[in-house]
Amino acid sequence: MRVLVTGGAGFIGSHLIDRLIERGDEVHVADNLSSGRIEFIADNIESGAVIHHNIDLCDLSATIDCMKGIDFVFHLAANADIRLGIAITDTDLKHGTIATYNVLEAMRLCGVKRIAFSSSSVVYGEGAPMPTPENYGPTIPISLYGAAKLAAEGLIGSWVGTFGLQAWVFRFANIIGERGTHGVIFDFIHKLIADPSRLEVLGNGLQEKSYMEVKECVDSILHVIEVTNEPFNLCNLGSDDTISVRRIAEIVVAETGCTDASIEYTGGDRGWAGDIPRAMLAIDRLRGLGCVPTYNSEDAVRHTVRALIEEIGMEE
Amino acid sequence: MRVLVTGGAGFIGSHLIDRLIERGDEVHVADNLSSGRIEFIADNIESGAVIHHNIDLCDLSATIDCMKGIDFVFHLAANADIRLGIAITDTDLKHGTIATYNVLEAMRLCGVKRIAFSSSSVVYGEGAPMPTPENYGPTIPISLYGAAKLAAEGLIGSWVGTFGLQAWVFRFANIIGERGTHGVIFDFIHKLIADPSRLEVLGNGLQEKSYMEVKECVDSILHVIEVTNEPFNLCNLGSDDTISVRRIAEIVVAETGCTDASIEYTGGDRGWAGDIPRAMLAIDRLRGLGCVPTYNSEDAVRHTVRALIEEIGMEE
Numbered sequence: 001m002r003v004l005v006t007g008g009a010g011f012i013g014s015h016l017i018d019r020l021i022e023r024g025d026e027v028h029v030a031d032n033l034s035s036g037r038i039e040f041i042a043d044n045i046e047s048g049a050v051i052h053h054n055i056d057l058c059d060l061s062a063t064i065d066c067m068k069g070i071d072f073v074f075h076l077a078a079n080a081d082i083r084l085g086i087a088i089t090d091t092d093l094k095h096g097t098i099a100t101y102n103v104l105e106a107m108r109l110c111g112v113k114r115i116a117f118s119s120s121s122v123v124y125g126e127g128a129p130m131p132t133p134e135n136y137g138p139t140i141p142i143s144l145y146g147a148a149k150l151a152a153e154g155l156i157g158s159w160v161g162t163f164g165l166q167a168w169v170f171r172f173a174n175i176i177g178e179r180g181t182h183g184v185i186f187d188f189i190h191k192l193i194a195d196p197s198r199l200e201v202l203g204n205g206l207q208e209k210s211y212m213e214v215k216e217c218v219d220s221i222l223h224v225i226e227v228t229n230e231p232f233n234l235c236n237l238g239s240d241d242t243i244s245v246r247r248i249a250e251i252v253v254a255e256t257g258c259t260d261a262s263i264e265y266t267g268g269d270r271g272w273a274g275d276i277p278r279a280m281l282a283i284d285r286l287r288g289l290g291c292v293p294t295y296n297s298e299d300a301v302r303h304t305v306r307a308l309i310e311e312i313g314m315e316e
Numbered sequence: 317m318r319v320l321v322t323g324g325a326g327f328i329g330s331h332l333i334d335r336l337i338e339r340g341d342e343v344h345v346a347d348n349l350s351s352g353r354i355e356f357i358a359d360n361i362e363s364g365a366v367i368h369h370n371i372d373l374c375d376l377s378a379t380i381d382c383m384k385g386i387d388f389v390f391h392l393a394a395n396a397d398i399r400l401g402i403a404i405t406d407t408d409l410k411h412g413t414i415a416t417y418n419v420l421e422a423m424r425l426c427g428v429k430r431i432a433f434s435s436s437s438v439v440y441g442e443g444a445p446m447p448t449p450e451n452y453g454p455t456i457p458i459s460l461y462g463a464a465k466l467a468a469e470g471l472i473g474s475w476v477g478t479f480g481l482q483a484w485v486f487r488f489a490n491i492i493g494e495r496g497t498h499g500v501i502f503d504f505i506h507k508l509i510a511d512p513s514r515l516e517v518l519g520n521g522l523q524e525k526s527y528m529e530v531k532e533c534v535d536s537i538l539h540v541i542e543v544t545n546e547p548f549n550l551c552n553l554g555s556d557d558t559i560s561v562r563r564i565a566e567i568v569v570a571e572t573g574c575t576d577a578s579i580e581y582t583g584g585d586r587g588w589a590g591d592i593p594r595a596m597l598a599i600d601r602l603r604g605l606g607c608v609p610t611y612n613s614e615d616a617v618r619h620t621v622r623a624l625i626e627e628i629g630m631e632e
Contacts (some may be wrong), residue, residue, distance in 0.1 A: 031383070040324055084550060085474070085478065086478055089417075089424070090389060090417065090421075093414070093417050093471075094411075097409075097413060097467060098414075100408065101400060101405075101409050102509070105405055105406070106406070116491050122382070123470075124476070125473060126477065134453075134454055135452075135453045135454060136451075136452060136454075136455065137450075137451045137452050137453025138450055138453065138455070138469075138550055139453060139454070139470070140451075140469070140473035140476075140477075140479060140550070141470050141474050141477070141550055142473060142474055142476065142477020143474055143477060143478060144471075144474045144478060144616045145472060146470065146473075147467070147470035147471045147473065147474035148470075149470075150464070150466060150467065150469075150470035151466065151467030151470055151471070152468055153454075153456070153466075154439075154455070154457050154462065154463035154464075154465075154466035155409075155460075155467070156399070157441060157456035157457050157458060157462075157463065158457050158459055158460045158462060158463035158590065159456055160456075160458065161441070161442065161457070161458020161459065161589070161590050162401065162402055162454075162458060162459060162460060162590040163589070163590045166419050174437045181329055234456070236452055272473065273477070273479070274477050274478040
C-alpha cells in the first residue's frame, strides 16, 4: 500500500513510519520540517523506504502533487505548540484547519479515499466528565489549537458525508516517548539543563492529565483501522489514569539527578490561557476493539524522561 | 449600545436589525451583499438608523475598521447555499471559517467582548436522536456548510477560553419567513413561476425537518442573550415539530394556485450529497428560558409561502 504521512518527520509521525515500513508499505512523507526533524527519518530516506516531500500543506498545489497515487493518508501534521495560539492567532487556522482542507481537497481531486487523523482530547474543552467518552457534547475547545482540531474533524466528516471518503479520527491524550520534541517533559529537561538549581512549573502543578506512550499510540491507530470499517470511525486514545504536573516535575528532577533543584510554581490553576487543567479520556471503545495500553501514565512519563535525557544529552 | 451585525442585509440579519433599531441600538452592518439585499435595509440606511459597511469579512483589515467602538457583535454572515459546497469546496471555508476567525480577531484587537453567532442544526450530523439536545455528541457534520459552522463554534469557544470573550451560540433549525432569499420554499415558488405545470422536488420528498418563523427566531435570540450570562452560552432554536418536503410541496402548489402542477421527485432519501434527511432540535433549553414558539412548522411554512408569493410577485 502506498501511504502518505503528513507530519511524518515529527514525533508521532516518525514512530508511525517505522511501523508502516515494517508492514511493507511504500511510505511518502509530507513535512516542511517546521517542527519535524529530518534526522528522525534520515535513515529511512537513505535506504529508500521513505520518500520525503518538503512541502507546506498550506500550498494546495504542492499538496496535490504528493497525493497522486496514494492509497491511504495519515494526517498528523499540525502546529505542535498549543501555547503559540495565544501570541499568533492564525497559526492553528493555517497549519491546522486550512492545511486539513488542502489535504482533503487534494484527496478528492486525486481520488484518494481513506484517511486517519490525529485529533485531540482538547476538543472536549473544559468541564467534561472524567473520563470523557467519545459521545460527550457539546465539544467547545478553549484553545485555538483545539478549535483547529475540531474544525478538522468537521471537515473530515463533511468529506465523508459529501464525497464518500472513509475516515478514522483519533482523539489523543498526551502522547509522549522517545523523539519527543515538545511538551512538559521536554520543557522541564531543557529548563534543568539551562539552570539545574531550579525548575519553574507553569501553574500550580495540580494540572492532571493522562499520558500515553507513543509506540502504543501508533500500534493502537493501526489496530483500530484494521478492525473498524464504518464510513466515519472515532476513537479516543489514552491510558487508564492521570498524573499531575507536580509529580512529573518530581520524576524529572529525580531522573536528571538535579535533586537539589527547587521546584517553583508560577501559580494559578492552569499553565496558560487555553490550557485545560484536568483531562482523562474514556478508553472503553479502544479496549473493546482489543487494545490495552500496558504503560500507565506514570510509567509512560518515567520511560519518556529517561529516553529524552539520553536523546537531549544531559551532562552527568 | 453600538452593535455590529455581519450579514445584516441578509434574510435573518435584516429582521434582527428591525428589532435592534426598535430597542434603540446604534446599528452597524457588515455585508458584502453576496446574498444579502440592500433593499432589506435601504430605508434604515436612509433614515440614519443603520450604517452599512460594504466589506468582505475575508478581509481582516476591513473587518477591523468596522469593529472599532462596537459593543456587541451579531455574527450572521455565511454562505447561505449549503449545496454550493459540493461544487466549490472552499466557499464555506472562506466565508464561514476564515470570516469567523477574522471577526474574532478583529474583536480581540479592538477590545470587543461579546458575540452572538448563528450556528446550525447541521452540526449534529446524521443519525442524531430526534429531537436533538445541545449535549449530543459527537458532532460530525456531513456538509461543508456544517463543517464551517462547527469550526466557527470551536473558534468562538477558543476565544472565550483564551481571550475572555463572552459568546452566545445558537443552533438554528430551518429559519423561514418574509424576505427569504433561499431554501426549499423560495426554490419551489421560483420553479413554479418558470413552469407552472410541474414541480421538481430533490429527493423522494420524505425528508422531514423542523421550521421556525424568522421573527420568532430573532426574538428568541435577543431574549436568550438577555436572560443568560455564562461565558459560553449554547441554545438550539427551532419549533416543536417537523414537516416533510412532500407536504411543503403540496402547500406551495396549493397556495400558488398551480393546482395542476405535477409534483415530481428526483428520488433518493436526500436532496443532495451532504443533505440531512431528518432533523429536529430539542428546544427544552429555549423553553426553559421562557421562549415558546407560537408557529409550528406547518404554520411557519404556510405563512412563509404566502409572504414570499407576494414578495416574489407571482402572476395570478
